[in-house]
Amino acid sequence: MSHPHDHAPGTPHSHGAGASRRRLAIAFAITAAIMLAQLVGSVITGSLALLVDTAHMLTDAGGLFLALIAASLMLRPTTARHTWGMKRAEVLAASAQSLLLMAVGVYALVEGISRLLAPPEVPAQGLLVFGLIGLAGNIASLCVLAGGRNANLNLRAAFLEVLNDALGSVAVIVSAVVIATTGWTPVDTLAGLLIAGLIVPRAVVILLSSVRILMEAVPRGIDLEDLRSHLLENAHVDEVHDLHVSTIGTGLPVLTAHVEVHPACLTSGHTRVVLDELRACVREHFAERIEHCTFQLEPSDCSAEEPLPHS
Template sequence: MSAGHSHDHGAADAAGPGDHRTKLWIAFGITAGIVVAQAIGALLTGSLALLTDTAHALTDASGLLIALIAANLMMLPADPQRTWGFRRIEVIAALGQSTLLLVVGIYAAVEGIKRLFSPPEVPATELLIFGVIGLLANVAAIVVLSSSRGANFNMRAAFLEVLADALGSLGVIIAAIVMATTGFLQADAIAGLFIASLIVPRAIKIMRETTAILMEFTPQDLDLSEVREHIMGIEHVLDVHDLHASTVATGLPTISAHIVLADECFADSHAPKILRDIQNCVEHHFPISITHSTFQLETQSASEAESPAIRHE
């Protein structure tokens, strides 16, 4: 038996975590300032919309702090005890952020429904002022993070947090204008529900995606049945089993399998060429380019001798 491992260093470097810490520090500083300003505004006005947006901003600031910690850990090199380094910390950080967002969203929804039936008096002018402050600050944070929003899960979660918070501040502003011009006090509760409607679906989406990675589900856009079919189409390949694919972190999919070859491939040294063909197949023939691949080449007799308990077709 023989095994092969493919690791394209150029591709791996390109898929590296990248250093986005400066942008995260700036966004964190802006968001922390928003929390202080809006907390003061929520105490002065008693507004649910502003209180919810403050809680959202606090969650964002916490999330950005987690993102900063994750960004620092992601830059640490791999070692024999941590063979992937801390690359997966971005996934854990995004899952933590989305969980916090979900809690805030559910609270805002419950409190908003209550206030629809019993709206408190809210000073519209003060509410408008704090809403504008929050919106301007969030727009500044969006500008800082926008160019790196697609870099990894960590940065995407951070960007989406400040984007949703900006929309929340816009909701606060609209509620203040409606209350000032019409006296419709339920506008504050409706704005709170609007913010909740922004938070909950986004939080669930990120939770679903990050959980799929932690559970080592097959990467999106990769059909393992198609992968198996392609490998089986290579000459002298008799079988493919124990085929697994997962994602370590953003831009880092991996695949492994046991490949059964005809016995003569090992006798005439043809096996290494087949291995290169398989590695080339998974790197270039599918929507996701997989440069981290590990394949164990087996003779048919060796494959049949494997324990059924550990063999997975």
């Protein structure tokens, strides 16, 4: 027996996804424009730092485009085939973004090491101009994304991508100033390596967060045994097994459990009371972390008749 959560399906999530889509569309337009400008600049100057930052912005533009598609998919209603709608589109998009970032970071490290052996000439003035253009665009995108960066994994990945772009533009500007004042051109390669060093760890963090959701790991901050103990405090409950907590998408954790109760509860009309008490227990102790709960009530020792092991 189950009891549905009294949350109107899709309303807050759809609203959030709609806001995310608008922010992402603006950020994508800005990033694509700056990427084209930096591409021209990298060809003119021959700068590795600018080339790496351009490649990074290319992946960011691609990532923002994927994020924009994901935000649109998340607005789709649930169907008989997709009972959660397309809520996990954000997780897939974040995974794709992180893999793109890792590829760019590895390329930059390999190219940077080879350039350290033979540093090319880099015109400081052109490097500075395009670095400033990139920084201005990144700051504009950050302002657009900042208000919703904690809305979901999709937006958080996009915000961090643009933030890292801004740091990359700062590195380009610094290298331009150093070359102009000292003539030491290897600083451009070092700046490129620095950008790569910033890219890879962040990409790994995003990928690991995405994998945790796709593998249906227990959300961070939830102790499954602590949850089980709270449920067992109910006077009608004898045992809790097949307890699972996972995340469909950002802000959408789900809980399922088989709850063994005294047989009399199932025949005396107490099932509604027990379900309400279990829901209240979860709401009291885990209100902001578990939104959808499904409890299957069954008589005590029912699990002994089932062939599968229970957690």
